[in-house]
Amino acid sequence: MVSKRIIPCLDVKDGQVVKGINFVELRHAGSAVELAQRYYDEGADELVFLDITATLEKRKTLVELVKDVASVIRIPFTVGGGISELDDIEALLRAGADKVSLNSSIVKNPDLITQAANRFGSQAIVAAIDIKAVNGIKKIFVKGGKEETEIEGLYWCKKVNELGAGEILLTSMDHDGTKAGYDLRFLKQVVESVTIPVIASGGAGTKEHFLDAFNVGVDACLAASLFHYEELAIKDLKQYLRSNGVRVRL
């Protein structure tokens, strides 16, 4: 059976890894390529690179960074941020990325999911979904969490599944950067409502938080600052998970 995955996430701005709290207040964490190499050596299962400035500044994502990363690591990685055209996706996959994550562009143009899946295969298309509670209702936010939409979270998760996405990267903006644990209740609802793998994101602070998320059925857990600042070693985390009955690659 397939293993549960641990995925360090690198928010990238100008080739440097940064990390915000609740999507703001950026802190620097080093060069993207160097961190990628470190995580590969430490046993990460996969990496995610999000070009956090791309959508806002209407920049195309970093094909050059993808090439540099692909030349040093031999594990899969996803790249996201400002991707809105099939040609962008093709350029990134050809540069060595395995998947692209789409966020604002698929909210604007949901057909992009289907078009991309038909051309590159579902496995290459990750729907990144940023969620925040507004008056008790989980709403989708776009443009790096800056813009609220009227779309309800669970509805959108089912919709991207239906349209052909191969995976959901679900970030709770309320939990992001708090280190108080993932949004387990909502993750459980999503896992039970879709047929594609779900990556939990936002809120990891301890080993137990990862175990909790795997216990509600997610397929992968993503974290950033916890790994960047070496508060938790991937190997220790995986050993802990394995000793608690989670299937991991060690």
Place this chain on the structure above:
Amino acid sequence: MIALIDYGAGNTASVANVLKDLNCDYKITYCESDICKSEKIIFPGVGEAAYAVRRLHMTNLFNLLHIIKKPLLGICLGMQLFCQKSKEGDVVSLGILPGSTEKFDDTKVKVPHMGWNQLKYTKQSKLFDGIQEGEYFYFANSYYVPINEYATSVCNYDIDFCSSMEKDNFYGVQFHPEKSGQAGTLLMKNFIEKC
């Protein structure tokens, strides 16, 4: 020289990076004459089957791949296209293996099958020389090749499926060796040096 086939539907960069690590002479190409001049062929695949088959016809490679006698390694979709048919896009494929690819049952497991999984060897294969059974490889597939007489290993995801195969000069792996850490690199080295 290794011909790394670029038919516009595969991830050639990642495979090329491993070939560079191995100091291997290679050429990324879709040109018949390059493929005929090469010693071995790598046929990567990422993408959708019907699109890939269309690209193979457009680049005139469909018939060539079918009759070629040099060692050829099909990766992921590359191996799936060895089948007679693909359920993905309902398309006629190369027909090197009998039967058709099937889709995982999404009422039982998450589809795609995405992540690191282990193999069980079913036959001796040079591709796995020096690689212990139980090693993890990276998979990303919604469709699979059913177990057949040419399978050299099987993998389990709800059901057992063919994770690698060998028939004459055709070698196939369902996982991505170019994304499977050191074990994957060793497998590609084995293909280059031993097959």
